[in-house]
Amino acid sequence: MTIRVVVADDQELVRAGFAMILTAQPDIEVVAEAGNGFEAVGAARAHRPDVVLLDIRMPGMDGLEAARIVCAETDCRVIMLTTYGQDDYLFDALRAGASGFLLKDVRRDDLVYAVRAVVAGESLLAPSVTRALIAAFTSGRALPPPRTELLDALTARERETLRLLGRGLTNAEIAAALVVSEHTVKTHVSNVLTKLGLRDRVQAVIAAYETGLVTPGGFTA
Incomplete structure (x- = not known):
């Protein structure tokens, strides 16, 4: 299977460098490059790629708005690119459907891994970005009032699975906590994502x- 990618960044050298790294991989094809959000959305609509790499700060339409449109209209995965580990748009971008963030100084191997990982259904955040996300939760910034009605769609075990996901546990750790197999955990996780439209x-x-289910200050690494 060839992974089709669109690279969007207003800096030509950055864009070309990422495209060169990805094109060198036997299982990855860069189908288009874009210099702003409008071009990125157009490329996503035209090529229906598997992954779109989106610079979060671009002229005209920024990466955040582009991510909202791409995630709403297509099934492709979006990875946000940023120079800033503490980006103000972090929470909104993830809510828009982005599968994760990478810093622009990402290592070559980590870039390639990230593209393959999101296609496999995984999500990713650079460590500094993860710290920013947790800090936002801990401070209560950007959090709306609890939407407890969403939990009505879940079984008791699925709610517990979601709570443990919120604490950052892996499937293996969730399996140990619930005393079930990893296969069972994968089923619970899949059900949670499907029922909540995640x-x-x-x-x-x-x-x-x-x-x-998880409250500010209730996070344990």
């Missing part, structure tokens, strides 16, 4: 906070 585990973490 794209991946990053959005599940956000949902855990939004529903009140």
Whole structure:
């Protein structure tokens, strides 16, 4: 399977460098490049790629608005690119459907891994970005009132799975906590994502906070 990618960044050298790294991989094809959000959305609509790399700060339409449109109109995964580990748009971008963030100084191997990972249904955040996300939750910034009604769609075991996802546990750790197999955990996770209309585990973490299952200060690494 060839992974089709669109690279969007207003800096030509950055864009070309990322495209060169990805094109060198036997299983990845860069189908288009874009210099702003409008071009990125157009490329996503025209090529229907598997992954779109979006610079969060671009002229005209920024990466955040582009992410909202791309995630709403397509099934492709979006990875946000940023120079800033403490980006103000972090929470909104993840809620829009982005599968994760990478810093622009990402290592070559980590860039390639990230593209393959999100296609496999995983989500990712650079460590400094993860700290920013947790800090936002802990401070209560950007959090709406608890939406407890969303939990009505889940069974008791699925609610517990969501709570543990919100604490950042892996499938293996959740399996140990619930005393079930990893296969069972994968089923619970899949059910949670489907019932709540979530794209991946990053959005599940956000949902855990939004529903009140995990509260500011209740996070344990």
